Amino acid sequence: MKIEEVRHLTDDELQTELSRLRRHIFDLRSQAVTEKLENPSMITNTRQDIARLLTVMRDRQSPRENVTAEPVTRQTKG
Numbered sequence: 080m081k082i083e084e085v086r087h088l089t090d091d092e093l094q095t096e097l098s099r100l101r102r103h104i105f106d107l108r109s110q111a112v113t114e115k116l117e118n119p120s121m122i123t124n125t126r127q128d129i130a131r132l133l134t135v136m137r138d139r140q141s142p143r144e145n146v147t148a149e150p151v152t153r154q155t156k157g
Contacts (some may be wrong), residue, residue, distance in 0.1 A: 080128045085135050097132045100125055
């Protein structure tokens, strides 16, 4: 799934797709343990798709929630 495809999804679709991909990666890991996984790169691709979804979901949060705290600067003696 490409990032442009992810950006066109609604919030509900993002949640649904995230749930689906998490279940899929669970199934892939189960197959890997039982040595039935034909293509090990599918795990990596699924993890990347999950990361894309989470990135878009984070970007859609309100800007106020995305702001991190200001770094604390220490005063030096001198």
